[in-house]
Amino acid sequence: MRFTSTAILSALAIPLIAHAAAPAPKPAPAPVPAPAPATAPATAGPSANSGPVTWADFLTSCQTAGQIALTYSEGPSEATMEMLETLKDAQAKVTFFANATWLQYMQYAGITRHAYLDGHLIGMTYRLPSDTSTGRTDEELKQDVARASRTIQDLIGVYPRYMKVHESNLKDARLLNLIKSMGYTLVGFNLDEYDYKYNTAETAGQIGEVYNAMFTKQNEAYGRKASYVVAGYDVPSTGAAVGLPKVINTISAHGYDMVRLDGCVNDKTPYKKDPILNNGFMGDAMSFGAAEYKHGQVVVKAGGSQAANGGASKSASDDGTMKSAGSRVSVAVATLVVPALIAFLL
Numbered sequence: 001m002r003f004t005s006t007a008i009l010s011a012l013a014i015p016l017i018a019h020a021a022a023p024a025p026k027p028a029p030a031p032v033p034a035p036a037p038a039t040a041p042a043t044a045g046p047s048a049n050s051g052p053v054t055w056a057d058f059l060t061s062c063q064t065a066g067q068i069a070l071t072y073s074e075g076p077s078e079a080t081m082e083m084l085e086t087l088k089d090a091q092a093k094v095t096f097f098a099n100a101t102w103l104q105y106m107q108y109a110g111i112t113r114h115a116y117l118d119g120h121l122i123g124m125t126y127r128l129p130s131d132t133s134t135g136r137t138d139e140e141l142k143q144d145v146a147r148a149s150r151t152i153q154d155l156i157g158v159y160p161r162y163m164k165v166h167e168s169n170l171k172d173a174r175l176l177n178l179i180k181s182m183g184y185t186l187v188g189f190n191l192d193e194y195d196y197k198y199n200t201a202e203t204a205g206q207i208g209e210v211y212n213a214m215f216t217k218q219n220e221a222y223g224r225k226a227s228y229v230v231a232g233y234d235v236p237s238t239g240a241a242v243g244l245p246k247v248i249n250t251i252s253a254h255g256y257d258m259v260r261l262d263g264c265v266n267d268k269t270p271y272k273k274d275p276i277l278n279n280g281f282m283g284d285a286m287s288f289g290a291a292e293y294k295h296g297q298v299v300v301k302a303g304g305s306q307a308a309n310g311g312a313s314k315s316a317s318d319d320g321t322m323k324s325a326g327s328r329v330s331v332a333v334a335t336l337v338v339p340a341l342i343a344f345l346l
């Protein structure tokens, strides 16, 4: 080993420093509009990327009836950490769209790395600086997208292919066309789990009811299963983490199969070879079709693993609020980042 114990010890000190400089708790995401088509008028101009973009350009369902792909954006966060525990218990895989900004903080970077190593698909979120592409060249926009992509690649070794564009940019046809031309897959949804609405410990159970109602209506109307791409937010200001055990059990009760987005569209190469160039895609050991690819789920205890192991996250449900989520960060740092860091260094 090239690393002395001193080096490891000083590395161990970093999470504590990073924790001290941790960002303020995340704000609630803006409510998502219904899946309205992002039709924007074609604008004449020097850019070749000016055609209209509609909801049809987004991935909004799976290729196989009976599949359901849970996706979460705006993380990583303390909520992601709690969700990873529940998903591990359920042996279920989902897709996380990482916000590269948060990966500058070691505790959040550790969570995304943990999610990747647990076999979840990592995509990326993108939002234009100042929310407008006006005044920026195509090349500048591509470089900004690539910067976020490289931050994720630095952490997990692969460039994301699946992208969630921030709601405020969904009408920007030039941006969306540029992103498409770079080879990214724009991801939409056909089921909104409303976790930003059911965002307290008391109401998070309603999220499962959203699924239940959708599956039931589908079955009554057509007598067969549909497929779903679900939009959720893995931040503590939503009920996504608290509601997840019931969501998984509802999915199981209706006989649906949980998949990552690559499994949803039979994509063996869910990562890009290059953050800018559209020069091909690649898979890894956990991609659809590969040896370690997993889908499906098992029923979990309501209340999730945190109730069973008496961990720090238990307090969030004990006191009936979710505002204690912030205090979970230090536990996450101690239990996750430090061992991950040691493993990384060795």
Ligand SMILES: *[C@@H]1O[C@H](CO)[C@@H](O)[C@H](O)[C@H]1NC(C)=O
Residues within 6 Å of the ligand: 074, 099, 100, 101, 102, 125, 126, 127, 166
């Ligand atoms: C990522 O998070 C930062 C900080 O909250 C925010 O300013 C930015 O808009 C987010 N990016 C995306 C792509 O959502």
